[in-house]
Amino acid sequence: MSHAPCDQRFERLVEQYQEDVLRTCFLYLRDKTLAEDATQETFLKVYRSLDAFRGESSEKTWILKIAMHACYDINHSGWFRFMNRHVTPETLPEPCAASAEEDLALAAAVMELPRKLREVILLRYYQQLNVSEIACALHLSHSSVSGRLRRGRERLKKALEGRELDE
Amino acid sequence: MNDRISAQEFRQSLDRALSGLQADPGLAGRILARERGEKKVKKKLTFLVLAAALLVLTTAAFAVSQIYRVINWRGEITRTAELPQSAETLISSADLDSLADFISGIPDAETAFAWYEAEDGGIQRSELHKTQVQFSSMEAFDQALSGASQLTAPAWLPEGEIAECAAKICMECKAFGQYALIQSSLSGRLRYNRFLIDEASAVATSYELTLALTDGSLFSIRSELRESASPEPLMLRDGETAKKIAVPGMDDALLIIAADPAYPDGLILQRRLPEPVRLKQLPLNDHLPEADDRCYAYEYVTVWGYHLEEPEGLLRLFGGE
Numbered sequence: 001m002s003h004a005p006c007d008q009r010f011e012r013l014v015e016q017y018q019e020d021v022l023r024t025c026f027l028y029l030r031d032k033t034l035a036e037d038a039t040q041e042t043f044l045k046v047y048r049s050l051d052a053f054r055g056e057s058s059e060k061t062w063i064l065k066i067a068m069h070a071c072y073d074i075n076h077s078g079w080f081r082f083m084n085r086h087v088t089p090e091t092l093p094e095p096c097a098a099s100a101e102e103d104l105a106l107a108a109a110v111m112e113l114p115r116k117l118r119e120v121i122l123l124r125y126y127q128q129l130n131v132s133e134i135a136c137a138l139h140l141s142h143s144s145v146s147g148r149l150r151r152g153r154e155r156l157k158k159a160l161e162g163r164e165l166d167e
Numbered sequence: 168m169n170d171r172i173s174a175q176e177f178r179q180s181l182d183r184a185l186s187g188l189q190a191d192p193g194l195a196g197r198i199l200a201r202e203r204g205e206k207k208v209k210k211k212l213t214f215l216v217l218a219a220a221l222l223v224l225t226t227a228a229f230a231v232s233q234i235y236r237v238i239n240w241r242g243e244i245t246r247t248a249e250l251p252q253s254a255e256t257l258i259s260s261a262d263l264d265s266l267a268d269f270i271s272g273i274p275d276a277e278t279a280f281a282w283y284e285a286e287d288g289g290i291q292r293s294e295l296h297k298t299q300v301q302f303s304s305m306e307a308f309d310q311a312l313s314g315a316s317q318l319t320a321p322a323w324l325p326e327g328e329i330a331e332c333a334a335k336i337c338m339e340c341k342a343f344g345q346y347a348l349i350q351s352s353l354s355g356r357l358r359y360n361r362f363l364i365d366e367a368s369a370v371a372t373s374y375e376l377t378l379a380l381t382d383g384s385l386f387s388i389r390s391e392l393r394e395s396a397s398p399e400p401l402m403l404r405d406g407e408t409a410k411k412i413a414v415p416g417m418d419d420a421l422l423i424i425a426a427d428p429a430y431p432d433g434l435i436l437q438r439r440l441p442e443p444v445r446l447k448q449l450p451l452n453d454h455l456p457e458a459d460d461r462c463y464a465y466e467y468v469t470v471w472g473y474h475l476e477e478p479e480g481l482l483r484l485f486g487g488e
Contacts, residue, residue, distance in 0.1 A: 007199055014195035023185045032188065040194065047198055106177070107184035125177040166173045 010047050013059065018043070020060075020127065021067045027122055028071040030111050038070040045070070057136055064127055065137040068119060102163075109159040117152035120145055125165060235402035240419040240437070242409035245399060265357060270294045273361065275301055275335075281359040297337035297373075298364050308334040308376065315371040317444045318390045319416065319436075319466060322486040327380040334376040338369035341446045341461075368447045372463065385473040386484070387431075392444055392463035400435045400467075414487040417468075424478045432478035436468040436485060 021042055026035035045066050053062055110121060123134045134145045157164040172180070236244045262283055273279045273296040282293035302308040305324065312320045315336070373391035380386075400419070403409060406426025414420040414436055423433035444463040472481045 010199065011195045014198075015190075018190040018194060019188070022190065023181070023188050026185065026188055027181070035188070036191070039191075040198070043194060044198055044201075047202055100180075100183070103180045103184040106172075106180050110181070125174045126181055128174050128178065163170055163172055165177060166171055 006050055010043075010050060013046060013063065014043055017060065017063050021063060024064065024122055024126060025067055025071055027107070027111055027126065028068075028115075028119060029074060034074055038067065038074055041070040041073075042067040057133065060127070061129060061133045061137055064123065064129070068123075068137060106160065109156055112159065113152060113155055117148050117155060120148040121152040121156070121165075124149055235404070237399050237402050238409050238421075239398060240400060240411065240421060242411045242421055244403075248402065262356065265355070266294055269357060269359065270296050275299050276363060276366065277361050278364055279359060279361040281357060284356050284358060297339060298366060298369060299335045299337045300366075302334040302336075303332055305329070305332050305334075305378075308332070308336075308374075311336055312371075312374065317392060317440055317463070317466060318371055318374055319438075319468060319485070320374075321376070321388060321484045323483050325378065325380060325384065325386060325480065325484070327382050327384070329378055330381045331379040332377070334374065336371050337373045337375075338364070338366065339372045339446055340364050340369045341448045370444060370446055372444070383474050384476075386481075387471045387473075388468070388484070389470075390466060390468045392440075393465045393467050394461060394463055396439070396465050397437060397467055400437065401433075404430065412482065412487060414482065414485050417485070420487065422478060422482065428474070431471040431473045432475055432481060433472070434468075434470040434481040434485070436466075436470075438466050440464055440466060 018039065022035055022039045025038040025042075026032060029035050029038060042063065046063055049066075053059075057065070110118060110126075113121060119138065120134055123129045123137060124131075129137065131142055131145050131149070134140070135142050138145070140148075153165045153167070235248045237246050237248055239245050266281055266283065269281050270279065276298060277296070278298045279296040280293060281296075300311060302311065309320055312318060318336075373389070376386075376388040378386045378388075400421060401409070401423065403423070404425075407430070408424050408426075410422045410424070412420045412422050414434075417436045417438045419435075419437040421433075421435045423435065425432050440463070446461055468485070470481055470484060472478070475481070
């Protein structure tokens, strides 16, 4: 089939990044079902724009940028407005691996951050993008990203009773 | 415990916490199949899609494959729309009864969303119960509404003895508060969230009033705030006619006259509010509000009168002639 090389590349991207995208979307949207929707939407867009990807950023940054847009669209839907999204460690999906109390507390603290701070913290510390890549993914200036990262770290430090993220 | 968290530790910690979220091995295959046109990808519905489906469902009850005429505020037909009853979007009557029972049992002080999940994971039907205050007398209703100038109360009541009055004022506040969660659960296929908003921080955004008179006539009045104007106020049933009229204080007004006495006559009103209404943030929030920027700029009122001697009688309710 003529699409085979493209399909193989797409399958590799799904295999390589799906779990990352799903978990990032969950941390962003705070709802498992919506995170699955956003993940599916992300990879549909990835497939459709595979030919247009010119390598101006890494594959990972490109996919996360699409995922952030998918989350943003859901975040602004009428449905999302009425979802109860108060997060406690008990509301997280049952972990498969052994996780300590502080793991759950950290996840809950990240999910309780305001959206603008949450997304930069996730991209910087969970996805380990640098400030330039985050600025590219979110269409922000370097200074905006740095400012939000600083405020996000401060919030997390307060929520985590003194534990703080490395800069 | 280490007081500093590196990016690596952050990542590992969250991965452990979220280890219950696993990749779906069939995702790539489903997307490829869909893009090759082999089959549709299961897609869960967002609320916006759901709202459209709900419109079909509710109108389908009395509109099996009918052609509706969509009109503008001048009463002119702008387009026609067919709203066929679709078997695949309907859920069982037992499920609908269960949904109605659940919503009717929600206490007034709570806000609740309830919805059904279809076999394929899609959302088929949802209901919203807003925090509300109920009234059984016009005096109490009028008094409560006197503090909410964004909602227009009837200026005049129909002549005759009121046999029954049922009214409620519904309230909303910003959707991103840390509302007190009552319950978020699953009952069969019914999923629901129930939570409390602070009534003192809430804004009245709609009311419903039903008046039954001893002569058999019945009036149903509903006012709601909307974010934008509605250019197409209504769909007409077969035989119905619409007439543009003038009602004091309203920018647009239409009188709907039914051809069949079994159906009600109507009055549809719209006005731009002098001051937009913004929702409040709950005081119990300890962080910055997120982007719930709903701003209501219009009031939209529908009045339906059953078994009326003259449809023009509806006009007097809001000071028209």
